[in-house]
Amino acid sequence: MIGEAGRSRPLYWQVADDIRAQIESGKWPAGTKLPSERAMCERYGVSQITIRRSLRELDHAGLVYSRHGVGWFVDEQVPPAGQEAESAVTGPDVTLILPTLDRLSTVVVQHLVAELGSGRWAGGNIPVHLHFTDGDEGQQQAAIARWQQHAAQSEEEPRLLLLWPCKDTNAEIDALLDKLDALRHSVALFPAHASSADWVGVALDETLCVQKATQHLLHLGYRRVAYLGEDLAQRIGRLHYGGFTNALWEQGLELPLDWVFGSSLWDDVNTQRFSAEGERFEEVFTRSHRPLALVCSSDLYAAEALALLQNLGLRCPGDVALVGVGDHALGAYLPTPLTTLRYDLEGLQRAVMRLVLDLLDGRSHNQVIISGDIVVRASCGARRLGAHIDSPH
Numbered sequence: 001m002i003g004e005a006g007r008s009r010p011l012y013w014q015v016a017d018d019i020r021a022q023i024e025s026g027k028w029p030a031g032t033k034l035p036s037e038r039a040m041c042e043r044y045g046v047s048q049i050t051i052r053r054s055l056r057e058l059d060h061a062g063l064v065y066s067r068h069g070v071g072w073f074v075d076e077q078v079p080p081a082g083q084e085a086e087s088a089v090t091g092p093d094v095t096l097i098l099p100t101l102d103r104l105s106t107v108v109v110q111h112l113v114a115e116l117g118s119g120r121w122a123g124g125n126i127p128v129h130l131h132f133t134d135g136d137e138g139q140q141q142a143a144i145a146r147w148q149q150h151a152a153q154s155e156e157e158p159r160l161l162l163l164w165p166c167k168d169t170n171a172e173i174d175a176l177l178d179k180l181d182a183l184r185h186s187v188a189l190f191p192a193h194a195s196s197a198d199w200v201g202v203a204l205d206e207t208l209c210v211q212k213a214t215q216h217l218l219h220l221g222y223r224r225v226a227y228l229g230e231d232l233a234q235r236i237g238r239l240h241y242g243g244f245t246n247a248l249w250e251q252g253l254e255l256p257l258d259w260v261f262g263s264s265l266w267d268d269v270n271t272q273r274f275s276a277e278g279e280r281f282e283e284v285f286t287r288s289h290r291p292l293a294l295v296c297s298s299d300l301y302a303a304e305a306l307a308l309l310q311n312l313g314l315r316c317p318g319d320v321a322l323v324g325v326g327d328h329a330l331g332a333y334l335p336t337p338l339t340t341l342r343y344d345l346e347g348l349q350r351a352v353m354r355l356v357l358d359l360l361d362g363r364s365h366n367q368v369i370i371s372g373d374i375v376v377r378a379s380c381g382a383r384r385l386g387a388h389i390d391s392p393h
Helices: 011-024 037-044 048-060 103-116 137-151 170-181 206-219 235-250 276-285 299-311 329-333 345-360
Strands: 064-067 071-074 093-098 128-132 159-163 187-189 202-204 225-228 266-268 293-296 321-325 339-343 368-370 372-375
Touching: 011 037, 011 048, 011 137, 037 048, 048 064, 048 128, 093 103, 093 137, 103 128, 103 345, 128 137, 137 159, 159 170, 159 345, 170 187, 187 345, 202 345, 206 225, 206 235, 206 293, 206 321, 206 339, 206 372, 225 235, 225 276, 225 299, 266 299, 276 299, 293 299, 299 321, 299 329, 345 368
Parallel strands: 093 128, 093 159, 159 187, 202 368, 225 293, 293 321, 321 339
Antiparallel strands: 064 071, 339 372
16 A cells, blocks of 8 residues: 555556665565566555556666566666665766657657767767656656766766756746756756746747747738637746737737637537637627637647638638647648648757757757747638748648
8 A cells, every 4th residue: 555655646656656666675676577467456555557557657767667468577777776876877868857748849859869879979879768747746856856866876977857847937947947056967957938047958939939920910911810829827828928919019009808819719629519718709700890810829729710710601811811830730731721830840859959968068058949930821811912832742
C-alpha cells in the first residue's frame, strides 16, 4: 500500500517512486524479475492501468524493461546499491523536463536526439534524457531534484537541463528562473515567456505570431475584424489576444468587445449543437453591421469558425475572410483552404541546438525568439485580390 506522504502526487508516480526506491536500495538488484502486474496491484492497492503507467515511466528513465510474455525486469545497467558514484556517466548529457509531447516539443526532441546522437560533436554521442510531468508542478520539482542529484555526481562534465515549465504565469516562471539560476550546473529555460529580461532559452513568440496573422488581414484592407481564441482567463489566451490588439492599435483601430470570442464555438459539431459562445458568434455574424474578417489563434479554431459560417450561409472569403495560426495539416484541405501563420520550426530546431552546444561548451547564450511567416491560401480573400494561392498538390 502507498503511504500518506505522497498523496498529493498522482498514484502512478507514487507507485513508480516506491519501485525506484526498492531498486536503488538493492532489494531488487539489476536483472531481477519484478513481481507480476497482478501482484503489484495487490501490493499497492491500485489498478493494472496505474501499474503499467508506473512501469512505463520507469522504462523511460532506464530503470526497468519488459520481455514480451515474460514480465518486467530491473535494467542490468542500474548500478548496485552504494555504487552510484563509481558508475556515474562520465560524459556530458542533456536532460529535458517537459509536460508532454505536443507538436512543438516533438519537433524539438526528435531533432535534439538525432543531432546529439550523431557523434559529430565533441565527446561523441551526447545522451538526451526525457522526463514528463503531465503539467504537474510536484512532478516537475521531483524531476529537477533528480537532475540535481545526477549532476552532483560529476564536478567536471557539464550536465545541461532544458526545462519546459508546466506553470502558466509570469510570476511562477520568474520564480522558477530564480531557483534554476541558483543551481550549480548549466541550466537553460526552454521555451518560456518570462517577464524577466535575463532568462536564457528559446521561445516561440505566440503574441507576435497572432500579430503577424492580423497584420496580414489589415494589409489586405480589412478593417472590421473579429477575434476567436482561447479563454482570456488563461495566460496563453492573453498572449494570443495581445498580438491581435497590438496589430489593431498600430492602425488606430478600435475593436467592439462583443466581437471577441474566447472559447470553442461547438458543444458537439456532429449534431451541430453550438456552445454559448457559438450562439453569440451566430448573433454577431448575422447582424447588418458585422465583422468582415476573423482572426483565429489556431487553425483548429479557424476550422470551427468556417463550419459555423457555412452553417449561417456566409461564404469565405466572399462574406467573411479568415486567417489562422499554426499551419495545421488540415488547413490546406478545408472547404476553403486556410491562410495561416506557419511556425518557423526549422529555426526553432536550429536555435535549440545552438543553445545546447553553446551551454555544453561553456559559452554564454542569449534568449532567442522565434515566430513564423504567413502561408497565403484562399480564405483571406487572396483569390479575389489576385494574390498567389498556396494550395495542396
